[in-house]
Amino acid sequence: MKKCVAEFIGTFALVFCGTGAIVIDQETHGAVTHAGIAITFGLIVMCMIYALGNISGAHLNPAVSVAFSVAGKFPLRQLPAYIVSQLAGAVAASLVLKLLFPANVLLGATLPAGSAMQSFVLEFLLTFFLMLVIINVATGSKEQGMFAGLAIGSVVLLEAMFAGPICGASMNPARSFAPAVVSGHLESLWVYMIATPLGAITAIPVWKYLRPAHESQT
Secondary structure, eight states, X not given: OHHHHHHHHHHHHHHHHXXXXXXHHHHTTSSSHHHHHHHHHHHHHHHHHHHHHHHHOOXXXXXXXXXXXXXXXXXXXXXXXXXXXXXXXXXXXXXXXXXXXXXXXSTTXXXXXXXXXXXHHHHHHHHHHHHHHHHHHSSSOHHHHHTHHHHHHHHHHHHHHHHHHHHOOXXXXXXXXXXXXXXXXXXXXXXXXXXXXXXXXXXXXXXXXXXXXXXXXX
């Protein structure tokens, strides 16, 4: 139960701060800026990893939880509870933003700027890179573990910085699901619900192949 509460809180914080930055940028006519939005996403991910990582692992992302299960690093029996907690936290955050900014139409929803396939490929690759970093730093040595939050947050910031204007740089089904459902803009949700888990899962066999031989046997 503590793990589920931690995932709820962490994902709430991610969606509230990240999509909140988008909403406030719109409400203030660009005061936050695109760079500010990307930095917000990266920083909140980093902070939640340091705050909650020792409790639940701070997945904050159904695609990450699924990929960890595929890798054998996370018990399959705990997966449904984690995903429900993450989705619930994300929806709660979007509901709060709807209450605070009722006139905002999208609430930070991810929508393709170009074609759906363009965003699908981008989201697949972005989540692939993100998961490749996560699976290496989150399960590595103690030294790597100390810097896991910084490494993962930096990847989120980097990818949001360059890909955000085209696909939204979701990399997270919960992050896309919540504002889409609460705002009612479901037309492109399938892109983010399919591409992000596929990208995360694809990173696992690549990680297994690249691991040193002595680690592959453990």
